Amino acid sequence: GAGVSQTPSNKVTEKGKYVELRCDPISGHTALYWYRQSLGQGPEFLIYFQGTGAADDSGLPNDRFFAVRPEGSVSTLKIQRTERGDSAVYLCASSLRQEAFSGANVLTFGAGSRLTVL
Amino acid sequence: AQSVAQPEDQVNVAEGNPLTVKCTYSVSGNPYLFWYVQYPNRGLQFLLKYITGDNLVKGSYGFEAEFNKSQTSFHLKKPSALVSDSALYFCAVRAEGGSQGNLIFGKGTKLSVKP
Numbered sequence: 001g002a003g004v005s006q007t008p009s010n011k012v013t014e015k016g017k018y019v020e021l022r023c024d025p026i027s028g029h030t031a032l033y034w035y036r037q038s039l040g041q042g043p044e045f046l047i048y049f050q051g052t053g054a055a056d057d058s059g060l061p062n063d064r065f066f067a068v069r070p071e072g073s074v075s076t077l078k079i080q081r082t083e084r085g086d087s088a089v090y091l092c093a094s095s096l097r098q099e100a101f102s103g104a105n106v107l108t109f110g111a112g113s114r115l116t117v118l
Numbered sequence: 119a120q121s122v123a124q125p126e127d128q129v130n131v132a133e134g135n136p137l138t139v140k141c142t143y144s145v146s147g148n149p150y151l152f153w154y155v156q157y158p159n160r161g162l163q164f165l166l167k168y169i170t171g172d173n174l175v176k177g178s179y180g181f182e183a184e185f186n187k188s189q190t191s192f193h194l195k196k197p198s199a200l201v202s203d204s205a206l207y208f209c210a211v212r213a214e215g216g217s218q219g220n221l222i223f224g225k226g227t228k229l230s231v232k233p
Contacts, residue, residue: 004161033219042122042208042226043162048219056217091161107221109154109161 002026004110006092012116013082021077021113025094032075033107034067035091043091049075082117089114120145122211124224131199131231139194139227141209148214151192152221153183156206165207168192179203199231 005024013019025032030051035043045059052072060066064082069075079086093107121144131137143149153165166177173185183194192209206228210221 031219035223040225042210042223043221044223045220048217050218056219058217059220093162106164106167107154107162108164111159111161 004092004094004108006090006110006113008113009111010114010116012118014118015082015084017082017117019079019082019115021079021090021092021115023075023077023092023094023110025073025075025092026108029094029096029108030072031095032069033093033095034075034077035093037089037091037112039088046077046090079115082115084117087115087117120211120213120222122209122222122224124207124209124227126227127225128228128230131229133201133231133233134198137196137199137203137229137231139207139209139229141192141194141224142190143192143209143211144190145211145213149192150212150214151183151185152210152212153177153181153192153194154208154210154223156208156226158205162208165194199229201231201233204229204231 007022032049034046037043047057047067048055049069064080066078089112091112093109095107123142151168154162155165156162165181166175168175168185176182181196183192185192206226208226209224212221
């Protein structure tokens, strides 16, 4: 697609529920990133995929958070037993493989999925 | 530990005047430095980056930034501000040799340009 697409744009759920957030990267971008942005803060790294594998998942806060990218394109961020502290905007970004390895890190971000846990 | 500081929560500038948005960083080794801009209800957009070479980097929309190794700074500048430049600006850093995907972002600086 023309840009990074994230769905849903807005999700309201109750504490303890399971949530899935979807990211559709730019066609041809093999690197995919998930970040989380809390109110008044900068984006915080969660996980980075190169192809189908997670190259770095050091930012996932705990084992309630999991992400997959089974075919190397679309990715799903999964949050189990949601807590009020999980409320944030979840950002997905993608970049070209070459840029990722060269360190250039020119990420193209989606508009984000706003998660509210009541 | 790597970190980025944007000391100003907000910068107010009159249209036509020069603007500066400040950023300092802390990283082990050589830094890769970036500026991104966030408009309301839109995703972050890349403005410019410093990897190596000339300390003055030119980017999109007439913005530039100067890498200063001794002061560990990477301030964003523009000679003449436009009202349309009003947005949230984020500085980010990654250490050379660090995780390719793990950018450390500052808290952001809100730029307000008045006519």
